[in-house]
Amino acid sequence: MTQLHQLTAAATAAAISSGEVSAVEVAQLHLDRIAATDGDIKAFLHVDPDGALAAAKTVDERKAAGEELGPLAGVPLAMKDVVVTKGLPTTAGSKILEGWIPPFEATITRRVLDAGIVMLGKTNMDEFAMGSSTENSAYGPTHNPWDLTRVPGGSSGGSSAAVAAYQAPLSIGTDTGGSIRQPAAVTGIVGHKPTYGAVSRYGLIAFSSSLDQAGPFGRTVEDTALLHRVLAGHDPLDSTSIPQPATDVVTAAREGARGDLKGVKVGVVTELTGSGGGYQDGVIASFQSGVEILRGLGAEIVEVSCPNFDYALAAYYLIAPSECSSNLARFDGVRYGLRVGDDGNNSLEEVMSLTREAGFGAEVKRRIMIGTYALSSGYYDAYYGQAQKVRTLIARDFAAAFDAADVLVSPTSPFVAFGIGERMADPMAMYVNDLCTLPASLAGTPAISVPCGLSTETGPALPVGLQIMAPAMADDRCYRVGAAFEAAYNAANGPVLSNIPTLGADK
Amino acid sequence: MPPGHCRNRVCPACYCGSSGLAAAAVALDSGAVSDERPTLTRDEVAHLARLARLAVTDAELDLFAGQLDVILSAVARIGDVAAADIPPTSHAVPLENVLRADVVGPSLPREDVLAGAPSVEDNRFRVPRILGEEE
Numbered sequence: 001m002t003q004l005h006q007l008t009a010a011a012t013a014a015a016i017s018s019g020e021v022s023a024v025e026v027a028q029l030h031l032d033r034i035a036a037t038d039g040d041i042k043a044f045l046h047v048d049p050d051g052a053l054a055a056a057k058t059v060d061e062r063k064a065a066g067e068e069l070g071p072l073a074g075v076p077l078a079m080k081d082v083v084v085t086k087g088l089p090t091t092a093g094s095k096i097l098e099g100w101i102p103p104f105e106a107t108i109t110r111r112v113l114d115a116g117i118v119m120l121g122k123t124n125m126d127e128f129a130m131g132s133s134t135e136n137s138a139y140g141p142t143h144n145p146w147d148l149t150r151v152p153g154g155s156s157g158g159s160s161a162a163v164a165a166y167q168a169p170l171s172i173g174t175d176t177g178g179s180i181r182q183p184a185a186v187t188g189i190v191g192h193k194p195t196y197g198a199v200s201r202y203g204l205i206a207f208s209s210s211l212d213q214a215g216p217f218g219r220t221v222e223d224t225a226l227l228h229r230v231l232a233g234h235d236p237l238d239s240t241s242i243p244q245p246a247t248d249v250v251t252a253a254r255e256g257a258r259g260d261l262k263g264v265k266v267g268v269v270t271e272l273t274g275s276g277g278g279y280q281d282g283v284i285a286s287f288q289s290g291v292e293i294l295r296g297l298g299a300e301i302v303e304v305s306c307p308n309f310d311y312a313l314a315a316y317y318l319i320a321p322s323e324c325s326s327n328l329a330r331f332d333g334v335r336y337g338l339r340v341g342d343d344g345n346n347s348l349e350e351v352m353s354l355t356r357e358a359g360f361g362a363e364v365k366r367r368i369m370i371g372t373y374a375l376s377s378g379y380y381d382a383y384y385g386q387a388q389k390v391r392t393l394i395a396r397d398f399a400a401a402f403d404a405a406d407v408l409v410s411p412t413s414p415f416v417a418f419g420i421g422e423r424m425a426d427p428m429a430m431y432v433n434d435l436c437t438l439p440a441s442l443a444g445t446p447a448i449s450v451p452c453g454l455s456t457e458t459g460p461a462l463p464v465g466l467q468i469m470a471p472a473m474a475d476d477r478c479y480r481v482g483a484a485f486e487a488a489y490n491a492a493n494g495p496v497l498s499n500i501p502t503l504g505a506d507k
Numbered sequence: 508m509p510p511g512h513c514r515n516r517v518c519p520a521c522y523c524g525s526s527g528l529a530a531a532a533v534a535l536d537s538g539a540v541s542d543e544r545p546t547l548t549r550d551e552v553a554h555l556a557r558l559a560r561l562a563v564t565d566a567e568l569d570l571f572a573g574q575l576d577v578i579l580s581a582v583a584r585i586g587d588v589a590a591a592d593i594p595p596t597s598h599a600v601p602l603e604n605v606l607r608a609d610v611v612g613p614s615l616p617r618e619d620v621l622a623g624a625p626s627v628e629d630n631r632f633r634v635p636r637i638l639g640e641e642e
Contacts, residue, residue: 103619196599210598239605240598314585317578325559332560334632339625348635349560357562365563366571369555370578373547386585388595393588395596427574428581444599472600 005033009075009169009223016059016074023063023074027056027118030076034120034167037503042142043152043162045081046089047121052076055118062116072226073116078162078171081122082129083214084203085109088119092205093127093137093155096359097337106203107235108172108214115230120168123158127361128328129179129207131155132433133423136363141420144187146500147460150417153183153433156217160187163217165503170227171217176208177316178413178437180215181449185412185465188451188496190224190482191217193437195472196444197242200235208323209240211316211441219497221450221483225253228475244473252476256483262298264481266291267405271309272436279414282455286464287411290452293488294409294481304404306397311390312438317431318374318387319442325371328364331356366427395443402471407481410436412449412465416458440469448478450485451496463496547576 004012004021015021031049038044059074079085082092086105091097105113112119126136134142134157144152145165152161156173160183163171173180175193184191194215201212216227232246268291274284295301333339333355334348341354360368374383401408414435423429440447452466466485470477489496549572556563556571563571617630626633 100623103615103623236605236607240600240602242600308588311585311588314582317582318585329560333625334634335620336623337625342626342635344635346635347639348637350562351635353557353560353562356560357564360561362567362570365556365559365561365567366574366578368559368561369552369571369575370582372555372559373575373579382586383582385595386588386590388597389590389593390585390588391596392593393590395599427578431578431581442599 004029005166007169008220009072009218009226010220012075012169013072016063017069023056023059023118024053026074027052027076027120030120030168037165037167040143040148040503041145041161041165041167042140043078043123043158043165043167044121045091045093045124045139045158048088048119051088052118052120055113055116059116059118070115072170072230074118075170076118076120076168077112077227078121078123078159078168079109079112079119080156080159080171080173081125082174082205082207083109083172084205085119085122088122090122090205091139092129093125093139094359094361094364095138095338096331096355098138100336104203107200107237108231109203111230112172117170117230123156123162123171125158126155127364128205128324129155129174129176129212130324130363130367132178132182132430133418133420134158135420135424136361138361143420144417145503146187146417146462150419150462151186153186153413153417155179156183156191159217160184160189160191163187163189163219164497164500169219170223172214172227172231173217174204174212174214175437175441176211176213176320177441178434180217181437181447181465181467182413182433184217184449185451185467186417186463188463188500189217189219190221190448190450190486191215192224192228192448192475192478193440193446194228194232194475195242195446197240198246198446198473198475199231200238200241202235202237206327208320209327210323211320221448221479221486222250222253222257224448225249225479228479232475242473247473247476249476249479252480253483256480257487259297259484259487261294261481261484264299264407265302265405266294266299266481267302267304267401267408269309269401269408269410270303270305271307272410274411274414278432278435279411280416280455280457282457283411283414283416283464286453286455287466290466290485290489291409293485293492297484297488299481302405304401304408306394306401306439308390308393308397309439312394312442313431313435315387315390315394315442316434316438317370318383319391321367321371322374322384323371325368325375328360328368331359363427391442394439398439398443398445398471406470407477408469410467410469412436412467416455416462416464418458436467443472445472446470446475446478448482450482452485452489454496454499461499547572547579
């Protein structure tokens with residue numbers, strides 16, 4: 001029997017709205033679920049029972065007063081710890097911000113709270129969102145609920161694990177090079193990276209400002225769309241926010257769920273199908289059967305080539321570290337966070353160096369140094385400048401591909417969830433996780449990951465994700481095709497997530 | 508010393524007088540594929556760490572020197588792309604400078620901001636000395 005914590009966000013909101021259950025009961029149930037399971041999963045860095053129950057009580061009071069509630073009122077959510085929350089600890093997974101309590105609210109936090117969504121707490125992540133496994137968190141790794149010895153993806157691994165483990169029906173992640181889509185794929189849930197500029201970055205702790213984008217996780221495409229609608233929209237506090245109304249992703253998801261893709265052209269990107277090797281066979285097999293499902297829905301499948309995607313990894317690992325080396329200069333031990341070595345004798349510069357040494361982890365230091373190198377005046381043209389030109393070429397490849405197809409598809413990641421510790425010694429082995437997600441990051445285009453199968457190639461059955469990419473400001477296409485795919489897949493096989501091993505209170 | 512090293516110049520990153528970093532000697536704008544990849548020495552990593560204000564340990568220098576060299580060698584293939592005539596993209600979405608109306612708005616309360624500071628004195632951020640004795 002479906003338990004309350006297993007309901008979708010839409011069904012949870014409907015149950016609250018109809019009076020079947022109160023928002024306080026829903027919040028308490030999810031807090032209990034976290035208490036029962038998070039010792040194993042470690043998805044949360046901070047749980048806020050008082051705040052969650054107070055927010056839920058407000059929803060119940062507004063309902064009792066006859067107010068009309070929003071479509072997600074009372075639904076619990078887990079927030080990635082890179083998003084600033086007034087009065088709640090925010091560390092971005094780093095020791096350098098341990099104990100910091102933000103004095104202001106991020107725009108998306110404000111939007112979530114205004115929608116009556118109940119924030120349960122803050123989720124674990126790779127430090128400053130740099131990583132693909134959540135192992136770079138200064139507070140220890142999060143464990144994948146499919147297999148506790150494996151990673152939940154990253155950098156938004158706490159947010160993906162929380163939703164997959166039924167600790168919350170919704171969560172928020174951020175995606176700079178794949179940090180929403182890859183964790184969604186390896187935990188068997190849905191995750192969407194919106195068009196760059198569609199969701200405000202005000203109050204995100206910046207990693208790579210020209211790439212960072214927050215977005216929703218859910219267990220269904222419709223739930224993900226419902227949260228997307230709450231997050232998206234112009235924000236004058238973010239100078240890169242697009243001053244246009246957001247696309248109607250909820251309607252697109254509901255239309256898609258009817259399962260008709262006649263007239264839709266789906267492009268399979270040659271460069272992202274593992275023809276050169278390096279992709280797991282189980283991933284390729286799930287992807288190919290996914291393409292056949294799309295064909296069965298009436299979509300026309302075409303092959304498109306995007307030759308410059310082969311350089312996306314190199315471009316990304318120059319641009320993102322360059323921007324991070326600049327953004328993280330703000331952690332100087334003066335205005336917030338850690339200060340080390342302030343003995344009255346050391347200079348500011350010495351204190352700064354000692355603070356950053358003590359406060360940053362290895363991956364953050366590596367990226368700061370790579371960025372410092374790439375931005376050095378003697379090498380700027382060869383590295384950062386050249387990477388920006390390649391970024392143009394990747395955007396042009398997308399433009400040409402979208403002349404031939406309405407959406408593009410690929411596996412979300414070349415691999416299923418890997419073992420904790422397996423890839424930590426070799427930074428490049430970690431970076432290749434982002435192979436399929438980087439092009440859309442560099443082009444600023446939207447992309448969704450939807451579960452498309454299971455692979456037993458590396459041991460237990462583990463989920464595989466299908467990435468659906470669309471042109472800028474056409475996020476609705478991701479949701480339409482994603483929902484159609486999900487409906488057809490579930491009708492044939494049952495939901496991927498129904499195969500997840502039982503955890504904690506389920507036992 | 509690797510090819511392309513800026514022997515005759517001061518460090519191009521900060522003009523500090525150091526002999527500088529190893530350059531990736533890639534023939535970028537010719538479109539030619541180059542076999543020459545960066546080689547980053549331990550001393551050069553130490554210099555980068557100084558520039559980035561990271562008081563790294565000797566053990567970290569040993570670890571990072573190898574790792575950064577691998578990463579830089581991998582990303583150096585960016586130079587294989589013929590892109591001389593291609594304009595750079597800094598942001599995915601075309602941006603115009605946005606100015607808000609010149610109206611005074613509320614600021615964060617001073618006590619809220621100082622509450623997060625590592626050290627406060629006289630209602631201000633307390634900063635370690637910024638000048639050395641010789642300066």
